[in-house]
Amino acid sequence: MNRRTVFLTTLAVTTALTLTACGSEEPDAPAKGSGKETLSTAPVSSAPASDGRPAVALPSDLSYTFDWPKTGDKEKDAVLADSEQSIRAVDQAIVNQNALDKAYLYYYEGEAAAQTEQFIQAYVDAKARVTGKYRYYHFAVQVRDGGEASLVYCEDQSKAFDMYLKDRKVDKTPVTENSYVLYTTQLRKNDKGVWVITKLLSERGHDQCRP
Numbered sequence: 703m704n705r706r707t708v709f710l711t712t713l714a715v716t717t718a719l720t721l722t723a724c725g726s727e728e729p730d731a732p733a734k735g736s737g738k739e740t741l742s743t744a745p746v747s748s749a750p751a752s753d754g755r756p757a758v759a760l761p762s763d764l765s766y767t768f769d770w771p772k773t774g775d776k777e778k779d780a781v782l783a784d785s786e787q788s789i790r791a792v793d794q795a796i797v798n799q800n801a802l803d804k805a806y807l808y809y810y811e812g813e814a815a816a817q818t819e820q821f822i823q824a825y826v827d828a829k830a831r832v833t834g835k836y837r838y839y840h841f842a843v844q845v846r847d848g849g850e851a852s853l854v855y856c857e858d859q860s861k862a863f864d865m866y867l868k869d870r871k872v873d874k875t876p877v878t879e880n881s882y883v884l885y886t887t888q889l890r891k892n893d894k895g896v897w898v899i900t901k902l903l904s905e906r907g908h909d910q911c912r913p
Contacts, residue, residue, distance in 0.1 A: 754894065756805040758790045760797060764832065766790065769839040770855065777845045781889060784809060784897040785853055786838075792818060793832055796825045799867075811892075814899045825864075833872055834862035840910060849891035856911035857883045884908035 768786055772779045788809035795803035801823040810818050825831060837858040845851045860881040865872045888901040 755784075755787060755896065756791070756808050758787060758794050758805055760790060760794055761833070763834070764793060764797075765835045767835070767837040769837065770841040770843075773843065775845070777851070777891075778843045780895075781843050781845065781851045781853055781897045782841070785855075785887065785889075785899075788899055789836075789838070792822065795822045796831045799826045799829075799831070801826055808896065808898075810899050812900050814887075814902045817902065828864075829867045830864050831867060832862060833865045836862050851889045851891070851897060853885075853887045853889065855885055856908075857885060858911075859883065879907035879912050882907060882911035882913070884911050 766786070766789065768782075770782055772782075788806065791803070791806035791809055795801065795806045801819050803822070806818060806822075807815060839856050839858070841853065841855040843851065843853045858881065860877040863872050863874055884905045886903045887899050889897045889899050892898050
Protein backbone atom coordinates (compact mmCIF):
# COMPACT_ATOMS: atom_id res chain seq x y z
CA MET A 703 0.00 0.00 0.00
CA ASN A 704 1.48 3.37 -0.94
CA ARG A 705 1.70 6.55 1.12
CA ARG A 706 -1.15 8.05 -0.88
CA THR A 707 -3.48 5.24 0.07
CA VAL A 708 -2.39 5.25 3.72
CA PHE A 709 -2.86 9.01 3.95
CA LEU A 710 -6.30 8.88 2.41
CA THR A 711 -7.39 6.04 4.64
CA THR A 712 -6.52 8.18 7.65
CA LEU A 713 -8.66 11.06 6.37
CA ALA A 714 -11.32 9.04 4.57
CA VAL A 715 -14.21 10.08 6.77
CA THR A 716 -13.66 13.80 6.49
CA THR A 717 -11.76 14.64 3.33
CA ALA A 718 -11.70 14.18 -0.38
CA LEU A 719 -8.13 15.28 -0.80
CA THR A 720 -6.32 12.70 -2.90
CA LEU A 721 -2.84 12.29 -4.20
CA THR A 722 -2.53 11.22 -7.82
CA ALA A 723 -3.28 7.85 -9.38
CA CYS A 724 -2.67 4.73 -7.26
CA GLY A 725 -0.55 1.71 -8.00
CA SER A 726 2.36 1.13 -5.61
CA GLU A 727 3.23 -1.07 -2.69
CA GLU A 728 5.84 1.15 -1.02
CA PRO A 729 4.58 2.87 2.17
CA ASP A 730 7.10 5.72 2.28
CA ALA A 731 6.28 7.54 -0.97
CA PRO A 732 3.23 9.32 -2.35
CA ALA A 733 3.02 7.11 -5.42
CA LYS A 734 5.59 4.49 -6.30
CA GLY A 735 4.82 3.14 -9.75
CA SER A 736 6.09 0.39 -12.00
CA GLY A 737 8.15 2.65 -14.25
CA LYS A 738 10.20 5.81 -13.97
CA GLU A 739 11.17 8.58 -16.33
CA THR A 740 13.27 11.68 -15.83
CA LEU A 741 11.48 14.99 -16.18
CA SER A 742 13.58 17.85 -17.48
CA THR A 743 13.28 21.31 -15.99
CA ALA A 744 10.34 23.12 -17.57
CA PRO A 745 9.39 26.79 -17.72
CA VAL A 746 6.64 28.06 -15.48
CA SER A 747 3.14 28.89 -16.65
CA SER A 748 0.92 31.19 -14.64
CA ALA A 749 -2.68 32.15 -14.03
CA PRO A 750 -2.73 35.92 -13.44
CA ALA A 751 -4.31 37.53 -10.42
CA SER A 752 -7.73 39.06 -10.91
CA ASP A 753 -10.06 41.06 -8.67
CA GLY A 754 -7.63 40.72 -5.79
CA ARG A 755 -7.27 36.96 -6.22
CA PRO A 756 -3.70 35.65 -6.02
CA ALA A 757 -1.74 34.71 -9.12
CA VAL A 758 -0.87 31.02 -9.42
CA ALA A 759 2.38 29.96 -11.12
CA LEU A 760 2.92 26.31 -12.05
CA PRO A 761 5.54 24.35 -14.02
CA SER A 762 4.52 23.73 -17.62
CA ASP A 763 4.62 19.96 -17.07
CA LEU A 764 1.33 20.39 -15.17
CA SER A 765 -1.82 20.92 -17.24
CA TYR A 766 -5.52 21.10 -16.49
CA THR A 767 -8.59 20.58 -18.64
CA PHE A 768 -11.88 21.77 -17.19
CA ASP A 769 -14.74 20.28 -19.17
CA TRP A 770 -17.33 22.45 -17.51
CA PRO A 771 -18.49 25.19 -19.88
CA LYS A 772 -20.06 28.36 -18.56
CA THR A 773 -23.63 27.94 -17.40
CA GLY A 774 -24.76 31.49 -18.17
CA ASP A 775 -25.59 32.03 -14.51
CA LYS A 776 -23.26 34.64 -12.97
CA GLU A 777 -22.97 33.04 -9.53
CA LYS A 778 -22.63 29.47 -10.80
CA ASP A 779 -19.91 30.53 -13.20
CA ALA A 780 -18.14 32.32 -10.33
CA VAL A 781 -18.22 29.10 -8.29
CA LEU A 782 -16.66 27.21 -11.20
CA ALA A 783 -13.98 29.86 -11.79
CA ASP A 784 -12.94 30.03 -8.13
CA SER A 785 -12.95 26.24 -7.90
CA GLU A 786 -10.58 26.01 -10.87
CA GLN A 787 -8.17 28.38 -9.19
CA SER A 788 -8.44 26.56 -5.86
CA ILE A 789 -7.34 23.32 -7.57
CA ARG A 790 -4.35 25.01 -9.18
CA ALA A 791 -3.48 26.80 -5.94
CA VAL A 792 -3.17 23.51 -4.03
CA ASP A 793 -0.79 22.17 -6.66
CA GLN A 794 1.23 25.38 -6.46
CA ALA A 795 1.64 24.79 -2.72
CA ILE A 796 2.84 21.26 -3.44
CA VAL A 797 5.29 22.51 -6.07
CA ASN A 798 6.50 25.22 -3.68
CA GLN A 799 6.73 22.64 -0.87
CA ASN A 800 4.83 25.03 1.37
CA ALA A 801 1.89 23.66 3.36
CA LEU A 802 0.91 27.22 4.30
CA ASP A 803 1.07 28.73 0.83
CA LYS A 804 -1.07 31.87 0.78
CA ALA A 805 -2.74 31.20 -2.58
CA TYR A 806 -4.58 28.02 -1.57
CA LEU A 807 -5.45 29.49 1.83
CA TYR A 808 -7.27 32.22 -0.09
CA TYR A 809 -9.73 29.58 -1.33
CA TYR A 810 -10.03 27.22 1.66
CA GLU A 811 -11.17 27.76 5.22
CA GLY A 812 -12.01 25.83 8.37
CA GLU A 813 -12.14 22.08 8.07
CA ALA A 814 -11.22 22.07 4.39
CA ALA A 815 -8.16 24.28 4.98
CA ALA A 816 -6.88 22.06 7.78
CA GLN A 817 -7.28 18.91 5.70
CA THR A 818 -5.64 20.51 2.69
CA GLU A 819 -2.67 21.53 4.80
CA GLN A 820 -2.20 17.90 5.87
CA PHE A 821 -2.48 16.77 2.25
CA ILE A 822 0.20 19.21 1.07
CA GLN A 823 2.44 18.39 4.04
CA ALA A 824 2.46 14.73 2.98
CA TYR A 825 4.11 15.79 -0.27
CA VAL A 826 6.54 18.08 1.56
CA ASP A 827 7.56 15.25 3.88
CA ALA A 828 8.09 12.94 0.90
CA LYS A 829 10.00 15.65 -1.02
CA ALA A 830 7.73 15.08 -3.99
CA ARG A 831 5.30 16.98 -6.17
CA VAL A 832 2.66 16.33 -8.81
CA THR A 833 3.18 16.32 -12.58
CA GLY A 834 1.15 15.42 -15.65
CA LYS A 835 -2.34 16.10 -16.92
CA TYR A 836 -5.58 16.45 -14.97
CA ARG A 837 -9.07 16.55 -16.42
CA TYR A 838 -12.26 17.67 -14.65
CA TYR A 839 -15.71 16.77 -15.95
CA HIS A 840 -19.30 15.69 -15.13
CA PHE A 841 -19.97 18.71 -12.95
CA ALA A 842 -23.12 19.81 -11.14
CA VAL A 843 -23.21 23.20 -9.43
CA GLN A 844 -25.93 24.63 -7.20
CA VAL A 845 -26.13 28.06 -5.61
CA ARG A 846 -28.44 28.59 -2.63
CA ASP A 847 -29.75 31.63 -0.83
CA GLY A 848 -27.49 33.00 1.85
CA GLY A 849 -24.28 32.79 -0.17
CA GLU A 850 -23.85 29.02 -0.07
CA ALA A 851 -23.14 26.62 -2.93
CA SER A 852 -22.17 23.06 -3.76
CA LEU A 853 -20.09 21.65 -6.59
CA VAL A 854 -19.84 17.98 -7.53
CA TYR A 855 -17.35 16.92 -10.20
CA CYS A 856 -15.07 14.16 -11.44
CA GLU A 857 -11.30 14.17 -11.73
CA ASP A 858 -9.33 12.01 -14.17
CA GLN A 859 -5.88 11.27 -12.71
CA SER A 860 -4.94 8.63 -15.28
CA LYS A 861 -2.24 10.87 -16.77
CA ALA A 862 -1.10 12.48 -13.51
CA PHE A 863 1.80 11.20 -11.41
CA ASP A 864 4.17 12.02 -8.58
CA MET A 865 7.72 13.23 -9.08
CA TYR A 866 10.49 13.02 -6.49
CA LEU A 867 12.41 16.28 -6.29
CA LYS A 868 15.87 14.88 -5.53
CA ASP A 869 16.33 13.10 -8.86
CA ARG A 870 13.27 14.45 -10.73
CA LYS A 871 12.09 10.92 -11.45
CA VAL A 872 8.42 10.49 -12.35
CA ASP A 873 6.77 7.43 -10.84
CA LYS A 874 4.43 6.03 -13.44
CA THR A 875 1.44 4.15 -12.04
CA PRO A 876 -1.05 1.93 -13.87
CA VAL A 877 -4.50 3.23 -14.70
CA THR A 878 -7.21 1.62 -12.58
CA GLU A 879 -10.75 2.53 -11.57
CA ASN A 880 -9.17 4.41 -8.66
CA SER A 881 -7.65 6.85 -11.14
CA TYR A 882 -11.10 8.47 -11.36
CA VAL A 883 -12.35 10.44 -8.37
CA LEU A 884 -15.73 11.96 -7.50
CA TYR A 885 -15.53 15.16 -5.46
CA THR A 886 -18.28 16.86 -3.48
CA THR A 887 -17.52 20.36 -2.22
CA GLN A 888 -19.40 22.84 -0.08
CA LEU A 889 -18.63 26.53 -0.56
CA ARG A 890 -19.61 29.90 0.79
CA LYS A 891 -19.23 33.38 -0.63
CA ASN A 892 -17.03 35.41 1.71
CA ASP A 893 -17.01 39.16 2.26
CA LYS A 894 -14.51 39.57 -0.59
CA GLY A 895 -16.93 37.94 -3.00
CA VAL A 896 -14.78 34.81 -3.27
CA TRP A 897 -16.33 31.33 -3.25
CA VAL A 898 -14.26 29.54 -0.63
CA ILE A 899 -14.34 25.81 0.06
CA THR A 900 -15.49 24.83 3.54
CA LYS A 901 -15.92 21.06 3.12
CA LEU A 902 -14.50 18.58 0.62
CA LEU A 903 -15.31 14.89 0.26
CA SER A 904 -14.24 12.33 -2.33
CA GLU A 905 -14.76 8.80 -3.53
CA ARG A 906 -12.25 6.98 -5.69
CA GLY A 907 -13.47 4.70 -8.44
CA HIS A 908 -17.02 6.05 -8.40
CA ASP A 909 -19.01 4.67 -11.32
CA GLN A 910 -20.12 8.19 -12.26
CA CYS A 911 -16.53 9.08 -13.11
CA ARG A 912 -15.16 5.90 -14.66
CA PRO A 913 -14.93 5.90 -18.49
